Amino acid sequence: MSFVEQQVRLPAAFRPWAARMSVATPVPGTARTVLAEPDHATTLSLREDAFVVIGPRTRARYHEPKRFRSCLTIRLRPGLAGALLGLPVRDLVDRVVPLRDLWPGDDLTDVAAVERALAARELPDDRLVRAAVALLRSKPVHATARELNVSERHLRTVFTENVGVSPKHFARLDRVRTVLGKAHHGHLADLAAETGYYDQSHMTAEFHAVMGVPPARFVAGDLPAPSGCSGFTH
Structure with a gap:
């Protein structure tokens, strides 16, 4: 089975907190395996009339x-x-947690209910993390810390707690996700250079560690x- 993903408009209360909202619709019979991609983001997912929190996923998961x-x-x-959720994000890595466990007492059965809960929460100062995210896509950690005028240790502490x-x-x-998006559309050697790897063998080793198989496979x-077995996980 595969899924067709369609981006939808974010409600106003979500816009300061969320990068995007999408609906994934299954296409039966197209594949026998559901891929849950590795992802550095935390997501909210509405399943069976209740929201769950999907923490950062450090490795791909394959499900029936x-x-x-x-x-x-x-x-x-x-x-x-x-x-937003009231705990360090490092506690959510590779976990799926019902949102009601983190926001007890709230009725969280639809988007409107979560939107009302969001309106009561105050945005943090996330400038350091936002700047680091942008820089890390083209610079190593030590150069990112230097450009942000913080120590590598401070950057690592703040980043890990909040991301x-x-x-x-x-x-x-982020590199592996970029390779995933382009792997079917070009030569792997060219892709390694485009995505910032030392060479193709470096890309292959990193991809294999995260995805469980090398890019060619x-x-x-x-x-x-x-x-x-699993339903769809983003």
């Missing part, structure tokens, strides 16, 4: 499809999930065996 339902996903901006993964891990996941559809 079970339920054939559309799924609404809200991708939070880097650095804001901790203030969930370290700056170095963020950059690694992934492109060919030779994926790891699925682990259990």
Whole structure:
């Protein structure tokens, strides 16, 4: 099974907190494996009339499809999930947690209910994290810290608490996600150079560590065996 993802307009209360909102609709019969991509973002996902929080995912997950339902996903901006949810984001890495566990007492069964809850929360000062995210896509950690006039240790502490993964891990996941988006559309050697790897072997090793298979096998559809059943996870 695969999914067709369509971006939808963010409600006003979500716009300061979220990068985008989308609906993924299943296309039955197109594949036997559901891929949950590695992702450095924290997302909110509406499943079976209740929201769950999906923390940063450090490795790809492969599942057998079970339920054939559309799924609404809200991708939070880097650095804001901790203030929004009330805990360090590093505590959410590779976890899926019901939103009601983090916001007890709220009725969180639809987008409008979450929108009302958001309106009562205050945005944090996320300028350092936002600037670091932009720089890390083209600069190493030490250069990013120097440009931001902070120590690497301070950057790592603030970034990990508010994003969930370290700056170095963020950059690694970001590169792999870029390769995922382009792997079916070009030569792997050219792609390695475009995405900031030392060479193709560096890209292959990093991709394999995160995705479970090297890029050539992934492109060919030779994926790891699925682990259990799951509905769609973004």
